Amino acid sequence: MARFPQLICLTLFLAAVVRHGLPSAPRSGGEAWDYVEVRAGAHMFWWLYYADSPSAGYKDLPLVMWLQGGPGGSGTGFGNFEEIGPLDRDLQPRKTSWVQAASVLFVDNPVGTGFSYTDGPDGFATNVSTVASDMLVLLQHFFTEKPEFQSIPFYIFSESYGGKMAAAISLELTKAVAQGSVKCSFAGVALGDSWISPLDSVMTWGPYLYSTSLLDDYGLSDVTSAAEKVKQAVENEEYLKATELWSVMESVVEADTDGVNFYNILTQQPDEKLTSAAGESFIALLTRRHIHPLHRQSLSELMNGPIRKKLAIIPQNVTWGGQAEQVFSFMAGDFMRPVVDVVDQLLTAGVNVTVYNGQLDLIVDTIGQEMWVKRLKWEGLPTFNKLRWTPLDDPASPGVTGAFAKTYKNFAFYWILRAGHMVPSDQGPMALQVLKMITQQD
Ligand SMILES: *[C@@H]1O[C@H](CO)[C@@H](O)[C@H](O)[C@H]1NC(C)=O
Ligand SMILES: *[C@@H]1O[C@H](CO)[C@@H](O)[C@H](O)[C@H]1NC(C)=O
Numbered sequence: 001m002a003r004f005p006q007l008i009c010l011t012l013f014l015a016a017v018v019r020h021g022l023p024s025a026p027r028s029g030g031e032a033w034d035y036v037e038v039r040a041g042a043h044m045f046w047w048l049y050y051a052d053s054p055s056a057g058y059k060d061l062p063l064v065m066w067l068q069g070g071p072g073g074s075g076t077g078f079g080n081f082e083e084i085g086p087l088d089r090d091l092q093p094r095k096t097s098w099v100q101a102a103s104v105l106f107v108d109n110p111v112g113t114g115f116s117y118t119d120g121p122d123g124f125a126t127n128v129s130t131v132a133s134d135m136l137v138l139l140q141h142f143f144t145e146k147p148e149f150q151s152i153p154f155y156i157f158s159e160s161y162g163g164k165m166a167a168a169i170s171l172e173l174t175k176a177v178a179q180g181s182v183k184c185s186f187a188g189v190a191l192g193d194s195w196i197s198p199l200d201s202v203m204t205w206g207p208y209l210y211s212t213s214l215l216d217d218y219g220l221s222d223v224t225s226a227a228e229k230v231k232q233a234v235e236n237e238e239y240l241k242a243t244e245l246w247s248v249m250e251s252v253v254e255a256d257t258d259g260v261n262f263y264n265i266l267t268q269q270p271d272e273k274l275t276s277a278a279g280e281s282f283i284a285l286l287t288r289r290h291i292h293p294l295h296r297q298s299l300s301e302l303m304n305g306p307i308r309k310k311l312a313i314i315p316q317n318v319t320w321g322g323q324a325e326q327v328f329s330f331m332a333g334d335f336m337r338p339v340v341d342v343v344d345q346l347l348t349a350g351v352n353v354t355v356y357n358g359q360l361d362l363i364v365d366t367i368g369q370e371m372w373v374k375r376l377k378w379e380g381l382p383t384f385n386k387l388r389w390t391p392l393d394d395p396a397s398p399g400v401t402g403a404f405a406k407t408y409k410n411f412a413f414y415w416i417l418r419a420g421h422m423v424p425s426d427q428g429p430m431a432l433q434v435l436k437m438i439t440q441q442d
């Protein structure tokens with residue numbers, strides 16, 4: 001990873017400011033950001049990039065909100081600089097930036113994530129109900145402050161745990177729009193490698209790893225018994241215990257696969273030693289496994305250096321990522337709870353729901369996603385199941401299949417080839433194409 005001397009970094013940053021204009025400029029290529037106090041002492045940070053397209057003004061392009069996983073991973077940091085924002089981590093333009101096809105709103109949620117912060121422990125959310133109600137406060141403020149976006153089609157895109165939050169938020173937003181308490185044109189939700197049914201993921205890790213030559217018979221047996229323990233805890237609704245057993249199961253997978261990367265099975269765990277250190281809590285271990293890969297040192301230096309200077313509204317004692325472990329810790333008792341019923345409610349309410357999943361993702365493997373999808377009570381499911389998928393060309397290599405897709409009524413599924421957990425990072429051109437298809441630009 002490139003480490004830029006500070007001077008070069010500052011120069012690049014100034015170049016970026018010149019290119020992107022002053023905050024709040026309501027024009028193509030502009031940006032805006034602010035905090036909203038969503039509950040007493042709970043401050044949520046958002047950062048908007050106006051769409052910047054050579055062929056259309058931002059008012060003719062959709063608005064996409066991006067939610068990162070964890071919980072505790074920062075969208076304004078990782079999603080923005082490592083996945084879909086206009087600049088990459090070295091502040092160089094990203095060819096596959098989503099800003100060329102949509103205005104993009106990054107929100108650091110739950111409270112405590114990224115530049116969001118709470119003044120005290122009461123501010124942390126402990127369940128997705130609070131996560132959703134906090135986001136509704138933010139969206140209410142956002143669409144009031146930026147009324148030009150009220151009539152623009154609004155989509156929520158998400159990754160990993162962000163998908164669980166996106167499902168819950170979408171349901172509350174649907175109600176709020178119907179009641180008139182939030183004024184926006186909500187057009188759909190996209191669940192990328194999303195943590196909708198944790199148990200289905202866990203139960204399929206063994207078969208997936210075995211079928212891809214990453215477990216032998218002994219390994220499959222170890223992973224299967226670890227999964228059975230998680231299953232028992234989930235079925236008994238002992239969710240905190242289930243989270244802890246999930247962490248134990250990850251250690252079993254690591255040992256038996258010689259350190260497969262949970263985010264892409266073709267690679268091994270990078271840098272950090274992931275087995276639990278003496279006396280380390282399982283929460284600290286989970287944070288190291290699942291938040292630190294989103295908050296690597298180079299990104300942290302960028303966010304806590306040039307970016308916080310540019311933003312100029314980050315309180316002095318707030319560090320980007322500083323409360324991430326607490327975010328996870330406060331949510332740990334909710335982590336293994338499924339939200340499949342929420343997806344069913346969205347479908348029944350007529351909300352457009354898309355699931356997209358990377359072929360090489362282990363943590364949220366595609367077969368696990370297919371399992372909960374096949375249990376949906378949605379009335380369109382029998383017909384959806386009977387349809388064949390359609391291959392899609394990879395825009396990066398015409399003639400090569402980059403994905404398969406299937407849509408029926410308000411539900412779509414995209415199988416993204418050669419991508420792991422972070423689809424836009426792994427397959428940028430394909431992800432951009434899928435964004436355009438979901439937002440009806442293609
Ligand atoms: C920052 O400092 C203020 C004032 O001293 C304090 O009230 C607040 O809790 C601190 N916030 C954080 C995130 O440490
Ligand atoms: C979520 O957490 C809040 C605050 O702790 C609590 O009041 C509420 O009852 C919880 N909701 C659910 C559905 O558990």
Ligand SMILES: *[C@@H]1O[C@H](CO)[C@@H](O)[C@H](O)[C@H]1NC(C)=O
Pocket residue numbers: 186187188352409410
């Ligand atoms: C949902 O998607 C369909 C296309 O599949 C589109 O015709 C419809 O307008 C979308 N609904 C909303 C609310 O945007």
